Amino acid sequence: MGLFVILYFAFLIIASCLAAFYEKRGVFMMLFSLTLVSFILGIVGGAGALRFIAIAAAVLAFAAGISYAFKEFLVIIAPRNTSKELKTAPLTAAFGMFVIFTYAIAGIFAPWIAPHGESEVISSAFAPADANMLLGADQLGRDMFSRIIYGARNTVGLALLATLAAFLMGALAGLLAAVKGGWFDQFMGRFADVIMSIPSLIFALLMLSIFGPQIGVIIVAVAIIYAPRVFRLTRAVAGNVVVMDYIEAAKLRGEGDWYLIRKEILPNSTAPLVAEFGLEFCFVFLLVAGLSFLGLGIQPPTADWGSMVRENATLISFGDITPLIPAAAIALLTVAVNFVVDWMLWRSSGLKEQ
């Protein structure tokens, strides 16, 4: 039994005693059950398992701390109304916002942050990490770290553009369908049904096989695939607004469709639409990452997370985790957006009961 194990258990027991003394029941239960679990794990897995738990707990505590600090920071710099809302945000949402903020910084300032260019060959293939290259080199000898930073700009930027395109198409069609009704509404509804009954990845592959993997084609394909979902939601939300009296009044005043959409319907349906934008971004991001993993996304030498995983996958069979970092970056951003969307949905709807 090394010093680490003794310190580990001493810390857990003292912390749970303190929690019990100050009557923090939740904290106490968590700490004490962790202690009991650690006894068993310590016997089964030895000090290695305990070290793993300690590292995981430290990472969690670090994430929680940074999210809390970031939330307080946002509360202070935000204008009064927003900061009131922000105060109610759970830690997970704050964590999500922090991650999104970090990615945005990395993406926008990529050329200044990355030590090397994205397609600059500076060393031999699969060179190990050193002081010059934080994460080593990829299969052509380019700096992995710089490519990951540039990937934040390319991959996320592409997903964002595609989501925007899908959203504009879907929301516009949904609003028009709600205002116009009649055959236009019917036709768009059936059309959306047909598109949604083709699996998204398959449809994307079909379109890319025909028009070739160019960025413009990817954006249009993704927009066509995901616009129907946005259409359905917008149609449902706007459908509830269109029957209101103030819409009737505006129609009687002789306002046109465009005015109704812009001034009456949109302001009353922003909350669900913003949340949907987040969800939609997650779907699009995963689809685009999947496509580029299959070699049909952004074409080399532009840095892109999905294809980076594929190109360096051989390293995995040597037990190296570097190729997984871009994949983890994809997962982290999706989780972060989901956290924020969860909070927004919870805030704007009746999900509070759950």
Add this chain to the structure above:
Amino acid sequence: MGDIASLILKRLGLGLITLLIISIIIFFMVELLPGDIAQAVLGQGATEENLAALREQMGLNDPAILRYFQWLGGALTGDFGESVVTGERVSAVISDRFVNTLFLAAYAAVIAVPFAITLGVIVALLRNTLFDRVANVLTLTSISSPEFFLGYILILYLAVKAQMFPAIASLSGDLSLGELLNRTFLPALTLVLVVTAHMMRMTRAAIINLLASPYIEMARLKGTPPWKVIVRHALPNAWAPIINVVALNLAYLITGVVLVEVVFVYPGIGQSLVDAVSKRDFPVVQACCLIFAATFILLNLAADVGAILTNPRLRHPK
């Protein structure tokens, strides 16, 4: 029972029409190709004679409508024409691989469905406890991870470091069932992780929705023991959403399988679709897309029919 049969027939008819429209989309999408198929296959440097010969061989000189009906008729009898790259019959290439893919999906489904539904019900009963929170974060993480991320993590830890399962799922030679299950375990596990997360969340939502309804409250208030509330009152009404959840997630498996097959180099139809896309082998692409779309629609249809059978209210549409 008569109206149930007619209702189901109506759904089936609707499904068939959707499939027909999709086949039209898949076929005529290729017609949108700048130039035509012959041009795309042979590339820029093709001579006029070569182009003409290939057009003649593929029957491209017929009008598109005629070719569509020929293609559709062939597809219905299992004949998808010839690959333009290798010249083999598409059906010969695909049929074995389709069986492999179905095997992988079935393997994953057999593990995932009971597991996910049990966990989903447990999480719904324990809602708002620490266990529920942890499960929520874990399933969210699993949903948010791309399939290839999960696949490579499993390869790294279970195949490379622990050496428990093979990293590459090659199915060559005669394999006993045990060997087969062992070799395909990692791809199946990847699919299980993704699908379980989806299914658990949906089951949880469905059960919680149900537990909030007044008749459950009534059963509780009259003093029914908790297990009886679940088994006698909640479960009969929960079948409809659960069947729905299962069918929808099996449909989700169909797309998830493409990426997983590529990660594990599994000889399935998803892999041949991806290969065909990068080689621009259109007959294979069309055949694979049609098969995937048909399976997807079939499973969605099964969800609808299951919902009708278990929920009497749906038998009398307003």
